[in-house]
Amino acid sequence: MPQFFKFVITTLLWLSIAGTGKVTVAETVTREGVHLRLTSDIPDARLLDDLVSSFDAAVPQWLAFWGFPPERGSGWRIDGYLMADSDAFRRSGDLPASVPNFKNGFATPTAIWVNRQSSDYYNRHLILHEGVHALAFELFGGGGPSWYMEGTAELLATHRDRPASFYLPNSDPGEGNGAANGMLAQADTQFEINELPRSRDESSMWGRYRVIEQRRNADTLPTLASVMRLPNNLEGDVDSYTWCWAASLMFTSYPDTQDAFIAAAKNGRDQSPSFTTRFFREIGDQWPALRARWQLWIHDLEYGFDRDRYRVELSTDDPRYDDVPKILAIDSRKGWQSAGVWFPAGTIRLRPSGQCVIVAKESLGNDAGRDEEATLLQRDWVSTPAGITVHFHRGAPIGQLQVCVLPVPSADLKEVNALDIRPLDSRNATAVHSASAGVTSSAEAVHTVQIDRPSWLLFRVHDVPGDDGRYQRADNRGGYQVQVSR
Numbered sequence: 001m002p003q004f005f006k007f008v009i010t011t012l013l014w015l016s017i018a019g020t021g022k023v024t025v026a027e028t029v030t031r032e033g034v035h036l037r038l039t040s041d042i043p044d045a046r047l048l049d050d051l052v053s054s055f056d057a058a059v060p061q062w063l064a065f066w067g068f069p070p071e072r073g074s075g076w077r078i079d080g081y082l083m084a085d086s087d088a089f090r091r092s093g094d095l096p097a098s099v100p101n102f103k104n105g106f107a108t109p110t111a112i113w114v115n116r117q118s119s120d121y122y123n124r125h126l127i128l129h130e131g132v133h134a135l136a137f138e139l140f141g142g143g144g145p146s147w148y149m150e151g152t153a154e155l156l157a158t159h160r161d162r163p164a165s166f167y168l169p170n171s172d173p174g175e176g177n178g179a180a181n182g183m184l185a186q187a188d189t190q191f192e193i194n195e196l197p198r199s200r201d202e203s204s205m206w207g208r209y210r211v212i213e214q215r216r217n218a219d220t221l222p223t224l225a226s227v228m229r230l231p232n233n234l235e236g237d238v239d240s241y242t243w244c245w246a247a248s249l250m251f252t253s254y255p256d257t258q259d260a261f262i263a264a265a266k267n268g269r270d271q272s273p274s275f276t277t278r279f280f281r282e283i284g285d286q287w288p289a290l291r292a293r294w295q296l297w298i299h300d301l302e303y304g305f306d307r308d309r310y311r312v313e314l315s316t317d318d319p320r321y322d323d324v325p326k327i328l329a330i331d332s333r334k335g336w337q338s339a340g341v342w343f344p345a346g347t348i349r350l351r352p353s354g355q356c357v358i359v360a361k362e363s364l365g366n367d368a369g370r371d372e373e374a375t376l377l378q379r380d381w382v383s384t385p386a387g388i389t390v391h392f393h394r395g396a397p398i399g400q401l402q403v404c405v406l407p408v409p410s411a412d413l414k415e416v417n418a419l420d421i422r423p424l425d426s427r428n429a430t431a432v433h434s435a436s437a438g439v440t441s442s443a444e445a446v447h448t449v450q451i452d453r454p455s456w457l458l459f460r461v462h463d464v465p466g467d468d469g470r471y472q473r474a475d476n477r478g479g480y481q482v483q484v485s486r
């Protein structure tokens with residue numbers, strides 16, 4: 001009997017607690033910034049201050065991206081909600097019934113809502129992403145069709161994670177609303193958007209490179225045209241967001257498409273396909289080159305990717321190869337480099353030579369604890385076109401000279417083909433001559449490449465992308481030479 005009573009009382013007590021939770025609203029805190037008034041049911045002052053100060057630091061950078069002076073943002077301020085329990089925000093009316101259900105986030109011209117994510121980075125990413133939508137409403141009346149709207153928001157939300165202390169410089173810990181005062185100016189100069197994460201640690205839960213890698217491995221990469229035709233409600237599909245971002249990143253990274261992409265924002269009110277038709281009219285003369293660039297771009301995107309090093313000079317205006325022998329210098333610090341001409345069908349002979357620094361001695365101390373002996377041997381690692389098999393990246397040794405035969409895309413091509421990449425090392429050379437010192441050298445190998453349809457020829461010194469760690473492209477010096485002839 002006492003047991004039973006105990007049970008009833010406990011149950012009643014539990015019901016009354018649960019019941020209380022249902023009628024009253026979750027306890028929330030609000031942080032006031034210059035451009036964002038953030039309310040949340042997450043009792044994490046550090047996180048909320050970080051989000052508000054990051055947002056305030058991002059606004060002038062967003063305005064600058066679209067060519068507006070910082071004053072254009074004065075007086076612009078929205079409400080934001082970071083929600084652990086979105087039902088409670090529905091009940092309180094902070095999340096009105098007019099806002100449809102959503103997976104990650106939602107924006108109107110005056111407010112943004114984000115469901116709590118499992119990492120600070122991704123919370124910040126989504127607050128910024130929705131903020132870009134809200135600002136696009138303010139400036140242009142909308143963000144355009146989904147590929148453009150989501151691509152721009154992804155682009156302008158991407159940043160690198162820093163130690164937590166970075167986001168909260170020297171504010172008085174006793175004051176809750178630190179974001180509105182002194183810390184803003186400092187954050188302004190330090191927090192950067194449209195910066196590519198260099199590692200998973202700098203972008204926890206972001207996952208865009210993982211999506212690309214999976215689709216690349218499955219050989220199911222989407223075409224640029226299919227991305228630009230994505231439906232208008234992507235319903236938080238990370239795959240689709242990834243492609244929109246990759247396309248926007250590409251368009252803004254090449255000088256001949258950047259202006260047209262940014263200028264298209266002013267048509268943001270138009271979410272119909274005619275928005276894309278208008279944009280296409282601006283860039284259409286380069287379309288075959290853009291499709292080829294896209295094929296390279298999504299093949300190359302991974303941690304360490306650098307838009308300046310991996311931009312490839314490909315143009316529909318490139319002249320045809322004139323059959324005159326030509327010597328190309330292949331820079332080891334860059335990604336794919338075009339011969340600058342297109343090649344009609346036929347046989348091409350390639351004669352590589354030279355050497356370059358593939359690991360600078362300054363980088364040997366990186367990745368502490370590994371390979372002590374090599375660290376002691378403090379000198380640059382020099383590679384020939386065969387590469388150095390001490391380290392492989394994506395299946396090929398660093399330092400390996402590679403050629404890519406990239407067909408000029410035909411209009412009927414419906415998919416993104418895997419790249420045709422061949423190593424220019426002695427294994428597949430047709431002839432090896434002896435070097436003058438009597439040593440057989442792969443540098444003297446002559447390779448023949450069969451081209452069966454109009455193609456570009458691209459070359460690169462293979463390496464791990466990035467600018468940190470022992471193995472990185474940024475520390476390379478010099479390059480190889482390739483003689484191209486019939």
Ligand SMILES: [Zn+2]
Nearest residue numbers: 129133150153
């Ligand atoms: Zn969005």
